Amino acid sequence: MEALRSANLTVNQGEIFGIVGYSGAGKSTLLRCINMLERPTTGSVKIKDIEITSLDDTQLQQARRKIGMIFQHFNLLSSSTVFMNVAAPLRLINTPQKEIEKKVFELLKLVGLSEQANAYPAQLSGGQKQRVGIARALANDPEILLCDEATSALDPETTDSILELLKAINRQLKLTIVLVTHEMNVIKKICDRVAVMENGVIIEQGYVIDLFTKPQTQTAKKFISTIIETQLPDKILEIVSKQSTPGLLVKVGFVGDVGAAPLLANLSGQFHVQPNILYGNIIEVKNTICGNLVVNFTGQRDKTLKALRYLEKCGLQAEILLDVKAAEVLLEKNLGERISV
Ligand SMILES: Nc1ncnc2c1ncn2[C@@H]1O[C@H](COP(=O)(O)OP(=O)(O)OP(=O)(O)O)[C@@H](O)[C@H]1O
């Protein structure tokens, strides 16, 4: 059986690339192909201009030093201190003791564990253990860091602190990070680009912001719906179905700093329509704010259409979801939940 099929992926230097998918999708297998813990039967893996797939054992060992890895369950040596855990990769290549000490203390400072050098893993919290894992992965000054579900065993707050640390080392050390996760929150917070996997195949890939605003596959939509509501609640249909004036229910989408709210507010003066925001999702995707607002436009239809064209000219997306006259019918047929917002 094949674990992966035609997985074509290019990760750019310096970016944080996420791989998301359900259990068994092949995420770990794909990640492990990058450092050849898993050897693909066909195809090749290139890092910069070196074809990792055709290296001999010694060359591979050397190449692997430039690829750090961290794991869900940290994989620390329980009978060694924090210091010794971080020092392990350096001792393996016979680094002089003085250099080891300097490097380990530098790394412990970077991950915020200077005080814990002599502690044993059992004395640390999950978050601290992962910090040790990160320090150890950075010991050989890697160019790439692979993270396999590195925050999946941590509570939300600790997850955030580890994600902040990964973001900081990505920036400070210009480290390329490839991370595997099943949590959209992780993708949303720190990734630049993302690949969605299913049954050993990459079914969708691109910028995270595009995934959130224009998901192409059902699986991507399902993942997004784990952190934002993607279907129009019946309650909204109920509200507009009671309305006596004609109107249109419109999805207004925006990405970045376009000032959606003031634009909407100004429409009543300019176009004689009354926009009323009934519902919406606004999220931050790695420092960019994007959102979808469900807006009820009352007033004459041709004026509303003009107003929508104006919004589009200003860089917003405007999609008519529903004529409010139809709301009651939809509500009776229970179709509201099928309207994507
Ligand atoms: N070398 C291999 N050859 C064939 N099949 C494999 C190989 N390695 C793993 N598999 C299978 O491929 C599938 C994907 O496994 P993988 O561990 O990559 O998934 P995953 O997305 O990381 O899942 P999880 O979220 O549970 O960690 C599994 O069904 C696994 O049994």
Ligand SMILES: [Mg+2]
């Ligand atoms: Mg896995």
